[in-house]
Amino acid sequence: MTIGYWRAAIAVVAATISTTALGQVRTGASPGSNPIIRDKFTADPAPLVVGDRLYLYVGHDEAQRDEMFNMREWLVYSTTDMKHWTDHGPIMKVADFKWAKKDAWASQTIEKNGKFWFYAAVEHDDTHPGKAIAVAVSETPTGPFVDARGSALITNEMTPKGTHSWEDIDPTVFTDDDGTTWIAWGNRQCYIARLKPNMIEIDGPITEITPPHFEEGPWLHKRGALYYLTYASLDRSKHRDEKVSYSTAPSLKGPWTWRGELTGSGKYSFTIHPGIVEYKNNWYLFLHNATLAIGDLNGSIGRRAVTVEHLRYNADGTMKPVVQTDAGVSAPPPR
Template sequence: MRLKIKIFTLCGLGLMLAPQLLKAQNPIITDVFTADPAPLVYDDTVYLYTSHDTASVSSTNYEMKDWLVFSSTDMKNWKNHGPKLSPKDFSWATGDAYAAEVAERDGKFYFYVSTFHKDDDRSNGGAAIGVAVADSPLGPFKDAKGEALIYNEMTTDNPHGWDDIDPSVFVDDDGQAYMYWGNGSLKMVKLKDNMIELDGEIQYYNPKNFIEGPWVYKRKGLYYLVYASKGEERERVEYATSDSPEGPWEYRGILADSAPNSFTIHPGIIEYKGKDYFFYHNGVLPTGGSYRRSIAVDYMYYNEDGTIQKVEQTEEGVEAVE
């Protein structure tokens, strides 16, 4: 009798859990470890460019050898297109493949990456930003300059050698392109129309609690700067707004709390088919952690005054859209 009761209870529990397991979506990529989401909407498709964590379970540092691309037309099912670029594709680069972002202009796709520069006549090493280009969001991508767009000696406001990382490129309605990046401080520079040359001096900002991972976009005439910030123990996400892509930036508050089981968090924001989405990474997959991260996505909601409601990080994720 007891055995029958136990079997019934366990079966009942399984039936109760089954809908929850089927409903759970986050993380959205489960076959590989991914981080630093950079979503791009193009031709009714979401392309998701990611870092690729390959560190072992026992590793105490990042191992990131290439950049991956995924795509979806319903925000629920994601196709893995595999690696499309690596530091080895840049003759001047060495080391790992850190956060990157792709911007489209006039039918070409510009892949801005952060990695490290070789110690040579031009640079004494340190973090650097490069740019590759392709005629398709899936590549093939090739180095667009033959040299780094930004290298360590070009910025001197921080003493550490990894402050030139995490590029975010935004093209305004008037066609002017801007690139934002940084660790420890936020940098910004205009880009020429060809998207591979600087157009003016580098500007420096210090948004409240800024650490790294800027994401810049425009909505209803207001410019948004979203970034990884100093949490109590781990990074979280905060944001600021401005009437100009060049600032000044007005601090608006915390957008998302720290991600579970990951010291870092990295935002990526899009509007797609009438809904707003917040991409980020956490460390919740089995054997995951700060060096084995996974990308997730949840809904994001605006208030009438343009401020953003705090994002709720969920296991359920988002529903499919047509």
């Protein structure tokens, strides 16, 4: 989204939502209820299952007062029951990428070849202006992670047909059944490319696969024979806030079929970001909203809170619409 759009949206919310409403998160809520992290503002959730533990990688929102975004590091939490979360602290700071100058935006970590590969969106320095995709590596899911290239994996010059300098954000990484790993990313335009086996180079062409109303935050996963591209969507002719939509395909090369909306907007939030995972034979959809208040800071565009909901599928492979709740996974899945 444009900066002007976000500033206008903030003004609307400030005029219509009271401080009391923004701070309504219950302090004594049941384990597993939303938001799942309550001592920090977190956004852009990316789950990863390793053995019997689920790890959740998030951005750390540190905006003060009327700031929009102030994100300098990435955090990781883990659970074995989806209700109690262990804080493992920061795994990287944007300053750890010496060629980047700011903005620890959305990320995803995957496991391959006995290592953990972390892909994240940052603002490149003036040698390659615009947003870029970084890659880091670690021996463990909780780090320490180190820059795996010493340079950006993807820069704005590599997607010259894009409409703006912040289109190269929000990486999602997925390893197919044949062992090939793919990366998709984008804002307004959605791109996909194959990675080389070393995980730090693009292998072949970058292809555009932009689905209807695509805004940002793509997430790739597979269930059965279907591939899913889930993303933050925005019909600019009708709505102000992002929702979550998805498409399916018989392969990562397409053709992609749009399936419509999966869930509505995050409460009090203009952005939303899906992360989908199967864990202990159940499927989950991670999102974020802006309902959390910490001290005298209320939720806002730069102070978001990660949530999780049960995810279910129809017999034909389509996903059942998800209603965002306060109860989250503290309640049994809906029938």
